[in-house]
Amino acid sequence: MLRATRGIWKQQPHCLFNLQSLLALSPRMAAPPPASPSRVSASSFSAGPPPKRVGTHNGSFHCDEALGCFMIRLTSKFSDAEIVRTRDPQVLEGLDAVLDVGGVYDPSRDRYDHHQKGFEEVFGHGFSTKLSSAGLVYKHFGKEIIAKELQVDENHPDVQRLFLAVYKSFMEAIDAIDNGINRYDTDLPPRYVNNTHLSSRVGRLNLDWIDPDQSSKKENEAFQQAMSLAGSEFLDSVRFHTRSWLPARSIVMECLAARYGIDSSGEIMVLNRFCPWKLHLFELEEEMKIEPSIKYVLYQDDRSKNWRVQAVAMAPDRFESRKALPAQWRGLRDDELSKESGIPGCVFVHMSGFIGGNHTYEGALAMARGGLKL
DSSP states (O other): OEEOOSTTOEEOSSOSSOHHHHHHTOOOOOOOOTTSOEESSOOOOOSSSOOOEEEEOOSSOOHHHHHHHHHHTTSSTTTTOEEEEOOOHHHHHTSSEEESOSSOEEGGGTEEOOOSTTOOOEEETTEEEEOOHHHHHHHHHHHHHHHHHHTSOTTSHHHHHHHHHHIIIIIHHHHHHHTTOOSSSOOSOOSSOOOOSHHHHHHTTSOOTTOSOOOHHHHHHHHHHHHHHHHHHHHHHHHHIIIIIHHHHHHHHHHHHTGGGTOTTSOEEEOSSOOOOHHHHHHHHHHTTOSSOOOEEEEEOTTTOOEEEEEOBSSTTOOSBSSOSOGGGTTOBHHHHHHHHTOTTEEEEOTTSSEEEESSHHHHHHHHHHHHHO
């Protein structure tokens, strides 16, 4: 299999898949013998010990077991695992790990089902969403996977930060959807239908009822595609958080700490380098007990080299600003705006007041200070 050691993947000899086939998940399929469990991977020649076998159920599949099977094979323990799809209890009992079937959650035996009565396991760390099989695998193996991507020890503080961030931004939704948990506590129908999320896209890979070929071989090929889709998006999330999210968090933390050097109010933050800042700001305000909250963020536009002053939203998923730029400035541009505000170099203020611009840093700062007073 592929040993997940350096940057997630490192090819090993005697593997069941090579890298291309694992990510594309299109290995040769051996037609299963009658009355035997179906296997996603056909066993290949091996000079060492037999590969580990990971079981999940056959039939219709969901995002959680497809992702769970992908993730568990990123670990050292199961890096050469063969996926066996069956509901036969005797077959499941003899496997090295079982996901999403079998009615048992016992990490000491690598059993990760969540359908049994009385199951209420959650991720912890302030999260209360009941876990799916994918969430269980992530809870027990996520730090190992992230540490290998970072090429650091599991005890490194960045591993813990990314472990929580990937769960919050990626994994929790998969757990919630699989367990039928609504995003909002309301009986009102949704304003629109969203069938574009990962769980929906994985679900659409199941065999269509009008497909004349409903064989186990065809079903397993579809499951391989589901593993590839879910797994590639999981890796994208891990790598985004490693390469982009974590450095941006450090920048925002540094700029927050310097806020009183910008303005005595402590309500204006200047980004010394533009980065995705919004989610970090809300989280760090809570972690760092920032009071009063930040009202405006200043940063330089990389293309125009003008400066922007952006009003901070009331919450990450809200459009309303904590303190929009003054109403009398909104919709004005250039000289008209500079005359109205008394600040030279103004470029614009949006009709909603959530953002404005100035040719200079000093002008943008004056606009933010004016916004606090008006």
